[in-house]
Amino acid sequence: MAYYLAKFFRYIPQIDGMQVVASFDNFNVVRVTTDLTYSTLSATEAFPDQGIAKTIPLIELTENEALSASKFYAETRPYRTAYSDVEGLPPDPDSLAAGKRKTKVYLTNANFASLSADAYDATADLISLKRKALRLHLDQEMEDRQLQIKNLDNTPRPPYDATVHANLRTLIDSLSTVDDLVRVREDIFGHEMTRDLATRLGRWDSTRNTRLSAVNFKPNY
Amino acid sequence: MPQFGRLGGGFYGYRGYHSIFGNTFYSRTVYTRGYTHCGYQNSSPWRNTNRTIHSTDTTTNLGDMMDYNQSYANGGFGDYNTYIFNDSGGVGSAGTFVSSMSMVTETLRSHNSAWDLKTSRNDTRTLMNNGLTFIYIVGGNTANVDKFSIATDTMFGAGSVGNCPAGAGGSTYGAFTGFFGQYIGTVGAQSNSATLTWTTETWSGNGAWSFASNCDGVAKGLSSKYGWAYNGTTNTANTHYKFNDTTLSQISSFGRPDNCGEENFQVGQDWGYSLGSYNGSQTNNAYKQYYTTDSAVAGGSTMQPKGHGGMSSGMCGTAASLIAGANGPTSGLGG
Numbered sequence: 001m002a003y004y005l006a007k008f009f010r011y012i013p014q015i016d017g018m019q020v021v022a023s024f025d026n027f028n029v030v031r032v033t034t035d036l037t038y039s040t041l042s043a044t045e046a047f048p049d050q051g052i053a054k055t056i057p058l059i060e061l062t063e064n065e066a067l068s069a070s071k072f073y074a075e076t077r078p079y080r081t082a083y084s085d086v087e088g089l090p091p092d093p094d095s096l097a098a099g100k101r102k103t104k105v106y107l108t109n110a111n112f113a114s115l116s117a118d119a120y121d122a123t124a125d126l127i128s129l130k131r132k133a134l135r136l137h138l139d140q141e142m143e144d145r146q147l148q149i150k151n152l153d154n155t156p157r158p159p160y161d162a163t164v165h166a167n168l169r170t171l172i173d174s175l176s177t178v179d180d181l182v183r184v185r186e187d188i189f190g191h192e193m194t195r196d197l198a199t200r201l202g203r204w205d206s207t208r209n210t211r212l213s214a215v216n217f218k219p220n221y
Numbered sequence: 222m223p224q225f226g227r228l229g230g231g232f233y234g235y236r237g238y239h240s241i242f243g244n245t246f247y248s249r250t251v252y253t254r255g256y257t258h259c260g261y262q263n264s265s266p267w268r269n270t271n272r273t274i275h276s277t278d279t280t281t282n283l284g285d286m287m288d289y290n291q292s293y294a295n296g297g298f299g300d301y302n303t304y305i306f307n308d309s310g311g312v313g314s315a316g317t318f319v320s321s322m323s324m325v326t327e328t329l330r331s332h333n334s335a336w337d338l339k340t341s342r343n344d345t346r347t348l349m350n351n352g353l354t355f356i357y358i359v360g361g362n363t364a365n366v367d368k369f370s371i372a373t374d375t376m377f378g379a380g381s382v383g384n385c386p387a388g389a390g391g392s393t394y395g396a397f398t399g400f401f402g403q404y405i406g407t408v409g410a411q412s413n414s415a416t417l418t419w420t421t422e423t424w425s426g427n428g429a430w431s432f433a434s435n436c437d438g439v440a441k442g443l444s445s446k447y448g449w450a451y452n453g454t455t456n457t458a459n460t461h462y463k464f465n466d467t468t469l470s471q472i473s474s475f476g477r478p479d480n481c482g483e484e485n486f487q488v489g490q491d492w493g494y495s496l497g498s499y500n501g502s503q504t505n506n507a508y509k510q511y512y513t514t515d516s517a518v519a520g521g522s523t524m525q526p527k528g529h530g531g532m533s534s535g536m537c538g539t540a541a542s543l544i545a546g547a548n549g550p551t552s553g554l555g556g
Binding site (some may be wrong): 007008009012018024026028033071075076077080082087099125153191192194195196211214215217 | 249260263265266267268269277278281282284285288289290298310314343382392457478500502503504505506518519520521523524525527528529530531550
């Protein structure tokens with residue numbers, strides 16, 4: 001049993017022994033049950049019948065990164081909210097009083113540590129997962145530049161630059177907080193940050209309840 | 222290769238890509254692309270727009286587009302523009318402000334207060350009639366119904382259409398699910414449901430769609446021009462159900478690639494899409510629902526909406542490359 005962060009392209013192939021267990025950005029987290037499943041998945045062409053030498057990109061994850069930390073991937077608040085009945089957790093009393101069934105699950109799991117041995121502080125795994133995701137974003141963009149694969153809107157990509165590639169890898173490895181990883185994910189990789197972080201960075205107009213300026217969604221490198 | 226099948230008018234004939242074989246419900250326009258606006262993830266609402274080209278299953282982020290960040294708001298579309306009812310700025314926030322994008326220029330249109338809702342609403346269900354001339358806006362914690370004229374780009378006065386017998390919508394931001402076809406539109410949530418007949422603008426009584434007792438209102442409906450529509454039950458359910466969109470009888474049920482709800486469903490010509498949904502988390506998961514078979518295919522990054530970690534509870538509009546109109550092909554949008 002192993003877990004991988006995968007980037008599929010037009011369709012997600014059906015492979016015996018492969019199951020999608022989580023998703024974020026434009027990646028899927030897959031569970032792979034056998035060696036044969038892995039060899040089939042890793043050999044799957046990214047763009048079948050198009051003559052492009054590229055297979056489905058994969059980065060191995062730990063089980064905790066795949067199943068626990070991935071649930072916090074999009075958060076910069078210290079908690080996520082979950083449907084208590086779906087996840088088998090006790091609902092927040094104030095939520096219950098309001099007729100709702102949501103509960104807050106803290107990244108440190110402080111509020112559920114006494115309830116379950118599975119409740120653990122997922123902070124380190126989340127940071128590790130976010131680094132791996134940024135590396136996959138970077139390496140895929142750079143591979144596509146090397147292969148001269150056009151953007152989805154059919155515009156050409158910038159030429160490949162090994163120095164830029166190496167510098168960005170170093171930058172990603174240096175990031176050690178959730179906030180920094182999410183900020184760089186927007187500023188350099190073009191994936192919009194949370195309202196929570198935008199507010200704390202002074203990028204959110206709380207009067208209009210919208211961003212102060214339009215987000216730049218393109219890779220900034 | 223010629224295809225033969227049931228057309229919206231209920232007869233069989235040629236359905237080639239460029240055919241404008243009469244002005245049936247199916248062939249009045251030929252849908253070729255669509256747009257997904259806004260949505261949210263983990264209390265962060267978005268305001269960007271993604272374009273999906275249906276022939277290649279390719280979704281491209283067009284950037285921040287609508288006036289405000291918004292989620293839990295349904296939208297509508299005509300032949301040329303999309304609308305989001307409401308776009309007041311927030312996650313499920315109530316308001317009357319309406320944003321609109323031109324599907325011709327793919328730019329935000331300058332706000333016109335004539336578009337705005339007459340009744341403040343949270344989440345809405347919009348029903349579009351068969352000629353895409355009127356949009357009916359239902360639910361969102363009010364039983365009042367707003368009526369929008371696509372032709373004149375104007376919201377009718379309050380009370381132009383009778384109140385919805387199904388009430389104010391479900392418990393989550395007043396959301397109804399629902400769908401629309403050639404003859405009627407349907408809304409439902411938590412045992413309440415009703416249908417609106419286009420020709421008479423009259424509502425059925427409450428309970429017209431008995432299956433609504435299984436629907437929480439945030440598992441959305443996917444319409445088609447084939448005489449049927451699709452709906453799930455909750456926002457973590459796998460099974461999709463297919464209904465005759467006139468008699469509301471269940472035709473079939475089948476599994477989907479994801480256990481999801483709060484879908485951004487985009488209507489197409491021969492297939493539709495789910496472009497972002499909720500499955501315990503808000504995701505960019507996408508799938509393509511073929512109308513001719515009870516099958517759906519999971520899309521990868523090419524098909525998925527982009528710009529953020531995930532998005533559910535946004536809205537979609539669909540555009541046509543060919544508009545046959547009432548008297549044959551009179552205009553085209555290109556693209």
